Amino acid sequence: MSEWIAALPMYDWPECRDETDAQWRSWRDALRARGIDAPENLTRSGDLQALWRNPHLLLAQTCWGPMEAGLAEHVCVIGQPDYSAYEGGEGAYYSSVILMRKSVARCDVAAPADGRAHLPLDLMRGTRLAYNEVLSRSGFLALIQDLKEFNETIDLFAETLETGGHRASLKAVRDGRADVCAVDCRSWALAQRFEPGVDGLRIVGWTARRLGLPYVTSRRARNSLVERIRESVNLNEWP
Incomplete structure (x- = not known):
């Protein structure tokens, strides 16, 4: 069993959890192809502050509000999603x-x-x-x-x-x-x-x-792991 956990909580509405899980399976397989022991399934926890600060966090979404309120001390930004498909969005x-x-x-x-x-x-x-x-x-x-x-x-x-x-x-x-x-x-x-x-x-x-919402990993992750995560998932670079 992987020591890492992953979560995609920010748009994980009950009606589209199959879509969220499918997105994770695609990323999980890409991570594993680069030698990263990604967890089989997503963690779904009601306590987001605890989840984001978990030292075993491999990949998750968060918000810039919590980041500016101290979360940035515990995580490293991987990249940004693309909002171009939505009115009001443009790239990251x-x-x-x-x-x-x-x-x-x-x-x-x-x-x-x-x-x-x-x-x-x-x-x-x-x-x-x-x-x-x-x-x-x-x-x-x-x-x-x-x-x-x-x-x-x-x-x-x-x-x-x-x-x-x-x-x-x-x-x-x-x-x-x-x-x-x-x-x-x-x-x-x-x-x-x-x-x-x-x-x-x-x-x-x-x-x-x-x-938009940043994707993050634990600051426990070494630079080489962070780069492999970035290579595995299709995200905009953090400006």
């Missing part, structure tokens, strides 16, 4: 959609071609914001950082609701428990496939384009 960079119910906006706003933020300040002012967690770049930090560019703060919103996940934020807006949320463009694509009722939501704006 992605944006978040800003969503409200269609009673507020009848038509979707297209992603800005220049990747700059498009914030509907008048629509958002005095509303209830749903967000997944304060360390999430796509669900919280990007929006707060972009608001600063418009000389605004989180006080723009009348209330905030921490939901614990992008999908939960979408549901909160859909069900009327919140009025607005920010969700990364790939999670929005998953919601359109799998979450009932999101046709009642509209894209009213976009956060600025930023680096």
Whole structure:
């Protein structure tokens, strides 16, 4: 049995776990072909902070929010995924959609071609914001950082609701428990496939384009192993 563990938790919705597992099998076989004792199956753990800090972590996704909050001391960045298939994505960079119910906006706003933020300040002012967690770049930090560019703060919103996940934020807006949320463009694509009722939501704006989720390995991994991992998986280089 391999001493290493691997996890791809960030887009691992229950409805597409077969796709996640297929992606891992492809990477696992490529890793093994380069002499790396990759685990047979993915680890699925609810405690992401513990998983990311596990010294036996071979490969996982994380978020730049936790990285900037201290996780970078425990992991080494392997590379970035490609978001070009999603509106709001370009190579290693992605944006978040800003969503409200269609009673507020009848038509979707297209992603800005220049990747700059498009914030509907008048629509958002005095509303209830749903967000997944304060360390999430796509669900919280990007929006707060972009608001600063418009000389605004989180006080723009009348209330905030921490939901614990992008999908939960979408549901909160859909069900009327919140009025607005920010969700990364790939999670929005998953919601359109799998979450009932999101046709009642509209894209009213976009956060600025930023680096997407990094793939990481434990700092315990030697440089030679890191290079073999990079050679095994098809990722954008970390700029």
